[in-house]
Amino acid sequence: MNPEPVVVWSREPDERRDTHLVVLLHGYGSHEHDLLGLVPxxxxxxxxxxxxxxxxxxxxxxxxALDPQDLSYDSAEVLQAAEDVWSWIESVQDQHLSVTLLGFSQGMAVATTLLRTRPHQLAAVVGLSGFVLDPGEDERVAAAVDDEALAAAQVPFFWGRDQEDPIIPAAAVDHTHRWATEHANLTKVLYAGAGHGVVPQEISHVGEFLTHMVLKPARTARR
Structure with a gap:
């Protein structure tokens, strides 16, 4: 990622301080304006x-880099992408009460890799129609993730998908399911007819998840 990545905000600079931040990570072949359509x-x-x-x-x-045919990738590149996103988050996180990630498809792989490397620094993660990194035999990547700490932290994780998603391979779905069940405070919901996309009911559920898992605990802690 460039030192100053392209970022589109939902608020003006003077309106951001002391708010909870949600970082949106789009899918492969998309752009920064795509997921902003969910914000309203x-x-x-x-x-x-x-x-x-x-x-x-x-x-x-x-x-x-991702092979669109079989979704093959270099796990070290996924780790580097996550590190680059975190470098940007560090530049803005001091003005926010918490940081949550929402990633779609390939963006979910980056979001969950961030969760696995920094489980105590994220309030929650939302993953939509995506997958979780499989480090394979890459020892450097395997050493960078801390799934044991994540399992202890039980960070809230929302995973929404269509069981008939034509893009994400069954092996990637199975790996993601095993990982999420063992290492996160998982909310998993299937949405028939979503395909490799997002449906209104799903966004409604994501909103409820953000309210109950991020906003309400924060309000309780301030009392």
Missing amino acids: NLPEEFTYASLRGPQTAGPGYGWF
Whole structure:
């Protein structure tokens, strides 16, 4: 990612301080304006920041090189993409009460990798129609993730998908399911007819998740 990534915000600079931040990470071949279409149907108490992936991919951008045919990738590139996103988050997080990630498809892989490397620094993660990194035999990547700490932290994780998603391979879904069940405070919902996309009911559920898992605990802690 460039030192100053392309970012689109839901609020003006003087309106962001002391709000909860949700970082939006788009899918392969998309762009930073895509997921902003969800924001009007999400809780207005949050500030939303949508980042553009650093690589040209198809008609848009991506976070790491990905074979569209079988979704094969280099796990080290996924880790680097997550590190680059975190570098940007560090530049803005001091003005926010918490940081939550929302990633779609390839963006979910980056979001969950961030969760696995920094489980105590995120309030929650939302993953839509995506997958979780499988480090394979890459020892450097395996050493960078801390799934044991994540399992202890039980960070809230919302995973929404269509069981008939034509894009995400069954093996990636199975790996994601095993990982999420063992390491996160999982909310998993299937949406028939969504395909490789997002449906209104799903966004309604995401809004409820953000309210109950991020806003309400924060209010309780301040009392």
